[in-house]
Amino acid sequence: MDRRTFLAGTGAVLLAAPVAVEAQQVGKVARVAYVATTTPVSEMTGPNPAHPPVRDLLKALRAIGWIEGQNLILERRSAEGRPERNGDILRELVALPCDVIIPTGAYMTEEALRITSTIPIVFTAVDPIAFGIITSLAHSGRNITGVMNPGPEFAGKQLELFREAVPKARRVAVLTHPSVWNGPYGEALRVAASRLAMTLLYAESGPGDYARAFAAITAQRAEAMYVGGAAYIFANRHHIIEFAIKKRLPLMGTSTPYTEAGALFSYSGNNTEYWARMAYLIDRLLRGVKPADLPIEQLAKFELVINLKTAKALGLTVPPSVLARADQVIE
Numbered sequence: 169m170d171r172r173t174f175l176a177g178t179g180a181v182l183l184a185a186p187v188a189v190e191a192q193q194v195g196k197v198a199r200v201a202y203v204a205t206t207t208p209v210s211e212m213t214g215p216n217p218a219h220p221p222v223r224d225l226l227k228a229l230r231a232i233g234w235i236e237g238q239n240l241i242l243e244r245r246s247a248e249g250r251p252e253r254n255g256d257i258l259r260e261l262v263a264l265p266c267d268v269i270i271p272t273g274a275y276m277t278e279e280a281l282r283i284t285s286t287i288p289i290v291f292t293a294v295d296p297i298a299f300g301i302i303t304s305l306a307h308s309g310r311n312i313t314g315v316m317n318p319g320p321e322f323a324g325k326q327l328e329l330f331r332e333a334v335p336k337a338r339r340v341a342v343l344t345h346p347s348v349w350n351g352p353y354g355e356a357l358r359v360a361a362s363r364l365a366m367t368l369l370y371a372e373s374g375p376g377d378y379a380r381a382f383a384a385i386t387a388q389r390a391e392a393m394y395v396g397g398a399a400y401i402f403a404n405r406h407h408i409i410e411f412a413i414k415k416r417l418p419l420m421g422t423s424t425p426y427t428e429a430g431a432l433f434s435y436s437g438n439n440t441e442y443w444a445r446m447a448y449l450i451d452r453l454l455r456g457v458k459p460a461d462l463p464i465e466q467l468a469k470f471e472l473v474i475n476l477k478t479a480k481a482l483g484l485t486v487p488p489s490v491l492a493r494a495d496q497v498i499e
Contacts, residue, residue, distance in 0.1 A: 202242060206246070207219050245261065270289075319352075323357050333486060337418060342357060369388045432478050441467055
């Protein structure tokens with residue numbers, strides 16, 4: 169079953185499913201693991217961590233009765249930019265054991281599936297269809313479920329909005345992982361760019377390696393930046409945004425935390441809905457539902473966030489037509 173057929177038939181029903189107000193007792197303290205790719209563990213610790221995904225996950229779980237220190241233990245781990253550590257980290261979590269594991273990104277998710285076929289996995293920051301991790305949104309057939317952000321077609325819509333918000337920017341640098349650029353998302357961007365008379369300048373980067381990408385963006389006289397989805401890029405968003413502002417380049421991020429960190433704007437799936445649905449799935453799994461019996465969900469709400477402080481710093485005026493559609497404005 170393809171993405172469009174499934175969404176047309178059942179997606180709205182799934183997203184409307186009620187979330188429990190209070191978590192029921194499951195007879196023991198639940199142990200859930202969140203594994204980052206690049207973010208230092210120090211940014212993930214405490215009841216209100218600096219790392220937005222961990223902070224939002226804790227908040228969403230707390231809203232349905234899973235409270236850290238009472239009936240929940242959240243194991244925080246990170247490869248800290250060393251992907252060769254993924255296997256050791258995941259094997260450690262399997263041995264604890266954890267009740268649910270949340271790996272970040274495609275490669276860590278694939279590694280988790282190789283290491284365990286029994287512990288439920290809830291993916292984040294990956295399109296499992298595009299990466300071939302699963303073939304059906306209705307039933308994964310494996311020990312995995314999760315909430316998908318919008319698919320490749322949404323990347324074209326983001327670029328359309330970028331064109332409307334910054335009409336003079338025709339040469340746009342795309343900073344993302346090679347697999348994203350060479351896959352369905354990159355193709356959607358290139359198709360949209362051709363239609364919008366924009367030139368995309370690909371800037372390849374790896375975890376912790378931005379000097380080459382920044383040099384290429386400068387040398388190719390980019391007029392704006394689009395930051396594509398990759399967990400290690402998200403972890404380094406402050407460094408990337410600092411470069412963009414220094415070079416006076418309007419930057420579009422792929423999630424709200426980018427705009428909160430100083431990007432000009434972001435257009436993405438609604439962050440609150442995303443983590444609420446993630447918490448719902450985790451709650452179902454902790455109650456004994458098998459991940460293969462939980463359909464993969466996709467977000468139905470989207471949010472446009474604009475940072476007017478950054479617009480002012482760049483000397484830009486956001487068109488009224490774009491500003492009027494903003495769900496949130498940072499001033």
